Amino acid sequence: MIDSINQVESIIRDFWASAPGNSLHLETGEKAWDMPHVAVAQGDDPLFLRNKEMIGPFLWTPEEAYALAFPDSPAPASELRVISYVLPQTPETRADQRRETTVPAERWARSRFHGEAFNCDLRLHLAETLTRAGYPSVAPERLPDFGYQQSERFGLACNWSERHAAFVAGHGTFSLSDAMITRWGKAVRFGSVVSRINLPITERIYGDDHHAWCLWYAKGTCGACAKRCPVNAITTSTGHDKQACFTYIRETTAPYATRTYGTGATPCGLCQVRIPCEAQVPPALLEKT
Numbered sequence: 688m689i690d691s692i693n694q695v696e697s698i699i700r701d702f703w704a705s706a707p708g709n710s711l712h713l714e715t716g717e718k719a720w721d722m723p724h725v726a727v728a729q730g731d732d733p734l735f736l737r738n739k740e741m742i743g744p745f746l747w748t749p750e751e752a753y754a755l756a757f758p759d760s761p762a763p764a765s766e767l768r769v770i771s772y773v774l775p776q777t778p779e780t781r782a783d784q785r786r787e788t789t790v791p792a793e794r795w796a797r798s799r800f801h802g803e804a805f806n807c808d809l810r811l812h813l814a815e816t817l818t819r820a821g822y823p824s825v826a827p828e829r830l831p832d833f834g835y836q837q838s839e840r841f842g843l844a845c846n847w848s849e850r851h852a853a854f855v856a857g858h859g860t861f862s863l864s865d866a867m868i869t870r871w872g873k874a875v876r877f878g879s880v881v882s883r884i885n886l887p888i889t890e891r892i893y894g895d896d897h898h899a900w901c902l903w904y905a906k907g908t909c910g911a912c913a914k915r916c917p918v919n920a921i922t923t924s925t926g927h928d929k930q931a932c933f934t935y936i937r938e939t940t941a942p943y944a945t946r947t948y949g950t951g952a953t954p955c956g957l958c959q960v961r962i963p964c965e966a967q968v969p970p971a972l973l974e975k976t
């Protein structure tokens with residue numbers, strides 16, 4: 688019987704520790720990610736519907752994502768849990784990335800490419816392990832219909848958002864650059880699984896304040912991430928310019944990474960390091976929540 692977050696965290700951490708895919712594919716043999724952390728949201732948390740209203744009707748609720756995977760036996764949202772996990776960048780990757788100013792470091796590019804491939808495997812491993820144990824589960828990001836659509840308010844957006852799932856589950860809040868600030872900072876990636884399982888819900892200590900852990904929104908100070916962006920795609924007046932960010936990554940950092948490191952994917956993340964929220968919540972804000 689699986690009825691605690693620790694048991695779910697063990698499934699994730701065992702895979703993190705043993706899967707050969709959790710690798711930067713360097714001669715050092717080092718892992719792509721630091722130790723993962725888990726939080727759990729209730730499937731019928733009203734914030735999921737609020738997110739859908741904000742982003743667009745194409746954004747799946749947990750209930751909708753689950754029904755796509757199990758069309759013959761859909762479940763009410765109240766019986767579902769969203770298991771969200773954080774994969775922090777390693778200290779070595781962050782240290783290398785801190786030295787860069789215009790293109791991503793090799794370790795960072797490798798984590799974006801090989802590390803995200805491992806993340807895809809981890810999503811499926813968690814969903815399959817829980818399903819085999821009697822708790823039908825799906826990784827929405829791995830569904831065939833997963834993809835991007837145009838949101839009227841936010842531009843290009845996915846029909847399942849790992850970051851919004853992480854916010855509802857209590858992992859952290861959004862920031863000036865749109866990225867999430869978690870207890871392990873902003874230099875992280877996320878994954879999630881929707882499961883028909885009765886797990887305790889993680890306390891969301893910031894309530895529904897989606898900017899609680901960003902110094903700019905909480906105190907009007909900092910703005911360090913804006914100074915890290917080589918193309919001014921973050922400003923304290925308008926936040927994150929998704930189009931400018933997208934263009935720089937497609938035209939500059941991704942081709943550079945492919946040419947120089949032989950990696951694919953779309954790495955940049957210069958704005959995720961050398962900032963007060965790189966590997967933590969700014970302490971003054973954590974104390975307040």
Ligand code: SF4
Binds near residue numbers: 900903913963
């Ligand atoms: S660097 Fe400062 S302004 Fe930018 S997200 Fe972090 S706390 Fe907010």
Ligand code: SF4
Binds near residue numbers: 918955
């Ligand atoms: S990820 Fe986007 S916003 Fe961040 S530094 Fe790169 S281009 Fe700028």
